Amino acid sequence: MTERQLELTFTVVDVAPEPYSVSPVLTARVSVGASTDDPVHAIALRCQVRIEPLRRSYSDDEAAGLLDLFGPRERWATTQRTFLWQHCTALVPGFTGTTTVALPLDCSYDFEVAAAKYLHALRDGALPLQFLFSGTIFVKSERGFSVQQVSWDCEHHYDMPVSVWRDLITQHYPNTGWVRLNHDTITALAGYKSTRGLLDLDHAIISLLDADREAAR
Structure with missing residues (x-):
């Protein structure tokens, strides 16, 4: 008898600074929903978080800050592309139906990193993010436990307020930043x-x- 493939849905509920971390960390709360009422034993969840610069507009001040990344505005049609921010992981405990998991996003304020340079240039509005989910699902079966893979097309687009990033940086680097020199x-x-x-x-x-x-x- 062939086991049913468990379908999962992932929705980013919100993203907020982690208040007690030593280094800058954002926490994304992700709602996980299962397609059946069968209990899920656990999920070893992986996520690729990407920035989608084409999904927002930019002021002249922001455009000046993005010159190193994308060049002048007239070139943005060819230079602005979705790019990787980070990979992150989380262990989702057993649940039935739906649950919520905290996904830690480690952040860097190193201006040699493209994502940090991009985020520093933004003044207000939202940071357009794409969460691409993958991982391993452990489910109970008649033979004990079975292993399935999170479907390759599980993703969610989320617009994080830029103020969330600024609050995080203010918390860890009040009125300061980092520049690497030889x-x-x-x-x-x-x-x-x-x-x-x-x-x-x-x-x-x-x-x-x-x-x-x-x-x-």
Whole structure:
């Protein structure tokens, strides 16, 4: 006797900052629904989260921040493509009918990462996300347990408010950010700071920018 294939549906209910994490983490609450009333023992859930930049519009200030990623607006028709944000996993405990699982999304504020650069450029509105679900389903059967795979077409589109991302970054990096420099640049910048009696590297960079603006006049 052939076992019935269990069909699942996944719906992202909301996304919010995880308040007590050491590093920046967003938590996506995902509703999982089964096509039958048969009990599901567990799901080893995997998810690929992608950003869909074409699903929103951008102000001029946002467009300036996206120049490194997509070039000028006139090129966006060919340069703006859906791109990967991250992979994440979760173990869904046993349930019957429907349940809700917390899906952790680890976030980086490294401006060398395309997703962080994109998110930093957004001022308001929504972040257009695509959740692609996969994984292994463990169900009880007459022979004990059987294993099935989450259908390849399980996905959900979700528009996360940009304010959620900004709240997360404010929580972990209040009024600060991270820029990666090579060792020689750091050494030179530290020397510049010391010889001019500046308070820190931030003031050293501001001094260099002010000097550059003066020279450009």
